[in-house]
Amino acid sequence: MLRFCFALVLTSLASVALADLSGPLRVIDGDTVAIGETRIRLHGIDAPENGQFCGNRTAPMWPCGSWISGEVRARFDGRSARCVAMDIDKYGRTVARCAVAGEDLGAALVRGGLAFAYTRYSSDYLPQQAEAARRGVGLHGAGVESPADFRKAARRGHDAQHLASAPEGCEIKGNISNRGDAHIYHMPGQAWYGATRINLVKGERWFCSEAEAQDAGWRRAHH
Structure with missing residues (x-):
């Protein structure tokens, strides 16, 4: 009986965590937002870490991670969003697709060169990434190391x-x-x-x- 009650509580908590979320966005960084107390990792995209720098021999080094966070904050912080939860990641964040004014937020960020398609988990935003690369907007052509490679180096x-x-x-x-x-x-x-x-x-x-x-x-x- 105790085991059944415990399972019921876990199921209930999971249902709450994966429920649809709506309300004003609070931008945390380039691919993470919050609605109320729920921290949301945007599905299918990956943005430079806050402490990440970009550049190469033809482009001076610059703090691309903090720049991206500032750009996303300026464009979307405080705006009303509706998010559909898909999963919970290993950090306890809700993984979700979010829409602002009817537009998929992940698609908008990738199309604007503010994030990359996170192909390890999804190929949904590859067309937007190809468009951004063709136009050379945002991060494209700025000597950007893959955020995943940056994190891997830090872990090593x-x-x-x-x-x-x-x-x-x-x-x-x-x-x-x-x-x-x-x-x-x-x-x-x-x-x-x-x-x-x-x-x-x-x-x-x-x-x-x-x-x-x-x-x-x-x-x-x-x-």
Whole structure:
């Protein structure tokens, strides 16, 4: 009897968690929102993590994760949404499709280049991703590492504590300020060279020449 009651409670809780949700959105990051006390992971999309940086040799490093969160917040925070729950993920979040003014939110974000189709779980938004890539909007063409690859690197131990060794012949240290608004490189022999540490997850990197650092949009340290 006790086992039956416990199963009944679990079933009831699951039904509540997977019920349709509606109300004003609170944006948490590029692919996570909340309605009331329910945190919702948007189905089928993946956006850069808040601490993720993007860039490459032709595009200066920039805080794409926080930018994406800000863009999604500016466009959708406080707007009324209706979400249809599909699952509960391992973090206890409700996985759902959400619509704002009748438009699928996941589709809108992928089409606008603010998120990627999360093909590990769904291929629903591949057409919108192809359209965004063709137009070169948002994250496309900005040297963006896959959010999944970024998280995988962090799990392997490339976190804030992990320091990379300089590749052979590439000893110039590219450092990013704590606020993410200054990209400075330090040459061997400069005052702060020895104390500067490189955190690859943050977007910091080694350069092989001053020209390479400057082409990437970094400036030389004053001392």
